[in-house]
Amino acid sequence: MKIAVLIFHGVELVDMNGPVDVFLHANRFHKAPVYNIYTVAATSARIVSEGGVVTIIPQFTFETCPDPDLIIIPGRIANDADDSSIPAKPEVVAYVKQMAEKGKTILSVCVGLYTLAETGLLAGRKATTHYLAMDYVKSHYPGINLVENVRYVHDGNFISTGGITSGIDGALYLVEQYNGADVALQVANIMVYNRKAKLPPGTILPLGHSV
Template identity: 35%
Template sequence: MRKRKVGILLYDYVDILDFSGPAEVLALTANNKVEQALSLYKKELLPTRPFEVYTIAETEVEIKTHSGIKVKPDYSIDNSPELDILIIPGGPLRAVQSIVKNSKIIDWIIKHENIDYICTVCTGAYILGETGLLDGKNATTHHLALKLLKDKYPKIQVLSDIKVVHDGNIISSGGVSSGINMALYLVEKIMGRATAERTCKTIEFTYH
């Protein structure tokens, strides 16, 4: 099975769990039980891991998360590697509205419309909504942002009371911790239920 390159978009005031949850799930997913065990003991992740996870921002300058913790992206959108999976995390309304107005980032997202998967966490759906890639598709977001998403992008079929929505090559998820569910769903789609369940045990998380 080929290794998937996963890029997680970062921006100022992004919510940490929105991106760190999926990052941890995918980074700690292994091809088999032996590799899974080794990943818990070695300092460095095994080169054979099925997902290689990067953080990407508009520039490589350190960003400040919603909680104030600072993170330095691995790449900028100008020098990032080609991706198989793009994850767009959410943040407070003012932060995602700023990204929606950033045509450089929006155009960069649109360029990825034909990759294996584009995934959103929480209000990251609001950012993806601006690209038009969600038009005519089912999607979800944080429960407090459902009406906002409907009103701003009426062509999106916004669903409530569901953690993960998959439509075409787009997977959206609800608020904050739902990004973990989304990443596990992604593991199941690509590698099978048994691998997703093994990853659940590794991170001690209950998956549906």
């Protein structure tokens, strides 16, 4: 399975690395790696992560990357106060839409949902995102059926996940679908990650909330 991890300026590091780590560890349980994971960006220029802490050189551009089976969309946090674009740039949105329309599996992490929502393909579908981003999604993408207080939601070829570390939950869910519950459990153990842990109380939204 070919997994393309989208990267762009302001990419949130745990959003990106959490799912990557899950699939890399899942490869341990096969004689040959079953997950080929690579980064892809609109251009080959260096990417600066959230906070300007990490610089990443994309392995591929949209034109050169292998045809993916799964695309991971991390969230982004603008590094520059003048950069008001919360979703990724239009060329990234266009790529996601093209791949989704081909039936590729799309995994959005945290506010990576904004980029996926910009495609218009989530209208009428269930999805989730970071608890602090719910009101933004409701106001900007009212056609989405938002599910609160969950770590991930699967609807069609879209898996959307909640805040930051929930990307790990979404990736483990996919490993369970592809490789079975035992492999998913062993990967979670290696990562010292408790899939059954309750949501932190401060992140649970009450009915009729406003954040």
